Amino acid sequence: MSQYQPFKQQVVDTARQLTEQGYLMATGGNLSVRIAGRPAFAITPSNLDYLKMQPDDVCVLDLDLHVLEGERKPSVESSMHAGIYRVRADVNAVVHTHQVYASTLALINAPIPALFDEQARFLGRSVEIIPYAPSGTGFLKNAIVKHIQNHNNAYIMQNHGALCFGHDIERAAHNVEILEKCALAYLLALCTERSVSKIPLPIREIAFAKLRKDQKKAERGETSTSGE
């Protein structure tokens, strides 16, 4: 059996789960996991239905995008994933979706301020907008790498979709759910045209400090999630 099998299985299982939950649709979006202890990652292939995907369909690439395993064409966003793993040592899983509510905020250029405790705890101080660049290009990779160094774990890609990180794939998938809940609540709040209240700044900072603690553990290679 391939040494990469457990990572490929995680990609398949999470892709299926996110598709069944409605966050991934058909072949849109992509996700990857870092191969523990190696400068490499397992990523969904290009243009294959998530519900039909098998572990052998998953591609394993090094951070220079050389194929280590897999017959299929890797996701067109592979360079974006590699760029994220290079600059964020705490990130061991990346999920990129076209989830609807976050994508709506991507159309009106509305970053999500700290609205909920859980959001600050797991997604970071705010969900920022990464400026538009065409899919699958170095421009997009560069825009992303430039904007993700503030330690947040969720971003909105202008006129495109969403990007969530985690120290493991379960956390990244859970962050996709939290982001969508926040995006929907924020959109509905904006629709009322009343002022939108945020959580108090000190509370935001306490929650973010917990996230940073988890991230530092992940950077040291320790498995984490401290409570909650």
Ligand SMILES: [Zn+2]
């Ligand atoms: Zn996309």
